[in-house]
Amino acid sequence: MLTSLVSSVVEFLTARPHVAYLAVFVLALSESIPIVGVVIPGTAVILALSTLVPSGVLLLWPLLIAATSGAIAGDGFHSGWGTGTIARFLASGH
Secondary structure, three states: OHHHHHHHHHHHHHHOHHHHHHHHHHHHHHOOOHHHHHHOOHHHHHHHHHOOOOOOOOOHHHHHHHHHHHHHHHHHHHHHHHHOHHHHHHHOOO
């Protein structure tokens, strides 16, 4: 079941390479969220999409930037949430 899900997502993103970079960003971001990171196979999809780089469907540098940015944003969000920074910010009405 997981294999068919990953292959379906990869097929969808292969047909829409411009969306693939956004998907990599979101998947890398979701990997740092405890429950979501366990449920969504982000690493498997990112690795599957990276196999499209040699064929030219996806470009290496935008893919790396999307994955790195998503991981940094996810870690920052998770760290902020864990220390209560985000909760205090939201509670203050900003």
